[in-house]
Amino acid sequence: MPVIRPRRLRQTPAFRAIARQTRVHPNELILPAFVREGIGAPVEISSMPGVVQHTLDSLRRAAVDAADAGVGGIMLFGVPAVRDAMGTGATDPDGILNVATAAVVAEVGDALVVQTDLCLDEFTDHGHCGVLDARGHVDNDATLERYADMAIAQAEAGSRLVGMSGMMDGQVAVAREALDAAGHQGIAILAYSAKYASAFYGPFREAVDSQLQGDRRTYQLDPANGREGLREAALDLAEGADVVMVKPAMPYLDVLAGVAASSPVPVWAYQVSGEYAMLEAAARNGWIDRDAAIAEAVLGIRRAGADAVLTYHATELALALRG
Structure with missing residues (x-):
């Protein structure tokens, strides 16, 4: 008969709770949210049931709801009405993302860490994350x-935090230098360090009305390369990143574990649109227990x-965690 019986610690809900090694708290969750210019009511995203392109008013309400639930932050993505080759709407003070940021900050203040996606893809008419050169290639510098x-x-x-998601070489150092020179030393930088050229971004393209032709494989990471993700994180840390991230999450848990093992700063992960869509689709077909699968995935x-x-x-999920 066995002497070592691990099942002893699984006998009752109380035993399982006291032996639990990992927990999720609401303030460890961050809500990505889309705000679209020129709409009078929220627009459903067909490939992401339950997620919408917000108006400014509905975005404010969503931010308040998130804060009330105990969520830690909100990451904002803008969907402009007009795009051009340089993505000029991204730097226009009256552009949708900047206006929405001010509106959310005014609504929730410091109850949430208000974060912004710093990338050109939503704002360019070619859909790439950067400026194109004469050959149509993304010009890094x-x-x-x-x-x-x-x-x-x-x-x-x-x-309060800029999310560098474009995967350009040297982007963290350039943003840090610019912010500091402009007197914004307190603004944090999130580096999308290990951002892979993934098939799981499909629904996101609908969410931001992406104009992309082709792919982003010349700047996002090859899904086959785990060590390259660790290298990118190390480079971003050397450039001054305050937080580093792995994206997508579930298909890259090995990379996430590797980055977490070596990073002196917080490590975040993005459960991307395709991961969300798969959970929702399976649940709607009755193939999984929706609430349990959502909690287990995170x-x-x-x-x-x-x-x-x-x-x-x-x-x-934050509301569920709070009972």
């Missing part, structure tokens, strides 16, 4: 100049090493 201006514009709109991301998780289920 010309893009960095735009990112510097974006960082200042977002800080002046009230963002728990798994936390267990792999994420200090916080960006998830479209953030407000709902």
Whole structure:
């Protein structure tokens, strides 16, 4: 008969609770939210049931709901009515993302960490994350100049953390230098360090009305390369990132664990649109227990090493965690 019986610690709910090694708290969740210019009511995103493109008014309400649920932060993405090759709407003080940022900050203040996506893809008519050169390729260094201006514009709109999601070489250092020179030393930088060229971004393209032709494989990471994600995180740390991130989350838990094991700063993970859509689709077909699967998926991301998780289920899950 066995002497060592691990089941002893699983006998009752109380035993399981006291032996639990990983927990999720509402303030470890961050809600990504889309705000679209020129609409009079929220627009449903067909590939992401339950998620909408917000108006300014509905975005304010969503921010309040998130804060009331105990969510830690909100990450804002803008969907402009007009785009151009340089993505000029991204740095316009009257552009949708900057206006929305100011509106959310005015609504919830410091109850949430108001964060902004710092990337050109939503604002360019070609859908790429940077400026194109004469050959139609993304020009890394010309893009960095735009990112510097974006960082200042977002800080002046009230963002407390800028999310560098464009995967340009040197982007964290350029943003840090620009922010500091403009007197915004207190604005934090989130580096999307290990952002992979993933098939799981599909629904997001609908959410931001992406104009992308082709793909982003020349700047986002090859899904086959785990060590490259660790290298990118190390480079971003050396450039002064305050937080580093792995994106997507569940298909890259090995990368997440590796980054978490070596990072001296918080490590976040983004449960992306395709992950959300799969959970919702399976639940709607009756194939999984929706609420249990949502909770387990985020728990798994936390267990792999994420200090916080960006998830479209953030407000709902926070309420459930609070009972």
